[in-house]
Amino acid sequence: MSTAEEHLIKQMMTKVQCMFCGRRYRAENVRVLAFQDDVWYLHVICPRCRSHGLVTAIIQQGTPVVVDVSEEEWTRFREQTPVSADDLLDMHELLRERGHDFRRLLGPEKPPAIRRRRRPGRSVRRA
Incomplete structure (x- = not known):
């Protein structure tokens, strides 16, 4: 695990709220316990209520985005001039x-x- 990956995971966790009090986690309250392939195991501590939690996060790179646009529409939109x-x-x-x-x-x-x-x-x- 690189420090950049760990930093990214911790920053992502700052968007998650404590299930007990609703406060967002801080990067300094997130510790990576282990990771394997795309699965990360994290320990978090809420900065407000001090509750502890275990988080399993699946981070996949290059996951395709599902869109409700046909290939013909995609081609037509891609060829349009910018707004x-x-x-x-x-x-x-x-x-x-x-x-x-x-x-x-x-x-x-x-x-x-x-x-x-x-x-x-x-x-x-x-x-």
Whole structure:
């Protein structure tokens, strides 16, 4: 185990709360007892209520992310141009016009087309 791995594990444990009082653990209150492959065994002490705990953490590198996007959609999204400041302003204006109700835009009917408006001093980039 490298010191970088131990540091990472301890930092991850600072996001975990004590099951008794709800206080988050501190890195200095986490001790690595053992590890093998992707399994880490830790001893933790709550900084507030001083309760002790044993934690088994499974840390897997390169775990695939499950997404609800088809390969065709993934390709289409990947080929899109980055979102620009003008895109964000257009969405802001659209939401303001629709009463800030994003759900209405995603309703059963197709969302209205976003009109591109030129703003003074801004160039319009075409894809």
